[in-house]
Amino acid sequence: MKILIIEDEARIAKRIERMTRNFFDKDLQILVCDSLENGLNTIENNPIDLLLLDLNLNGEDGFDILQAFVAHSFQTIIISAYTDKAITAFNYGVLDFVPKPFDENRLAQAFMRFTVTGKQSGGDTQFLAVKKAKTIRLISMKEIRYIKGAGIYTELHLSDGRIELHDKSLEALEKLLPETFERIHKSFILSWHEADKLIVEAGGKYSILLKNSEVLPVGRLKYKEIRHKLI
Structure with missing residues (x-):
């Protein structure tokens, strides 16, 4: 290191x-x-x-x-x-x-x-910065629907439908995010404001329906915790 x-x-x-x-x-x-x-x-x-x-x-x-x-x-x-x-x-x-x-x-x-891995308590971050060419844009946490892991990078999926790439990994970003965000899967972090309902699929698979009708996978180990929060 x-x-x-x-x-x-x-x-x-x-x-x-x-x-x-x-x-x-x-x-x-x-x-x-x-x-x-x-x-x-x-x-x-x-x-x-x-x-x-x-x-x-x-x-x-x-x-x-x-x-x-x-x-x-x-x-x-x-x-x-x-x-x-x-x-x-x-x-x-x-x-x-x-x-x-x-x-x-x-x-x-x-x-x-x-x-320590995972989300930290008391995250005060209000923006995530993304860099394009030589300019930096601060993206408000309120603009983010969910974050998807993409190898060593992450995709910020925004409320207007745009996708912005971030250089930090999903694990690194998870430490910075406020309490309104939750890791729902090894590849996804969701803003709770975007969650609509939990879906139980055949074969013991789980997913979550967002308010914009997108569907994201839910990890088996996260199902009970997420179900409790959505009740």
Whole structure:
């Protein structure tokens, strides 16, 4: 696993690196950058799994990095004293916002959100960003009917019938989504607002009818849970 730390204060960067190594396996590659320019160049030239980002980089704005790479496949944890920017950061789809000053327990909580599979509680993300050519569009969660896994990518199926591709996997997006979304199948996450009724088919197969008349499959292990929620 490869982790990038972007932090302009060397003392804090070393502390973050130490805490990161304490939490994760020894078999870990950590890259450290102390400026906005170095961070941008490193991400351009290195596939990473997790970004630990400060928002104030020698007076430069760490949000420039979020805007440049918001639709990429890696997850981002903000470590910053600028707590007033937390809501904006979550709107860009960050996994967690760790306020400075922080301790090892708080950082470990953020790392747990990264390592644990499945939907996380308290997701504050209101938008998902998709990148086309050199432009980025923030798609409101209210526009999304369901999300379909497509290998290492995902398809965002929107209320107007359009399909947008996202670079994050279904598993990665599941950690960011609010409580109104539910994993109904290994390949599908559904917005509950779109659900109409559960269908039991011959042979023990299950599916769910959406309000727009589309039908999505339901996993056998998810059937009882979904049935209970739709009653």
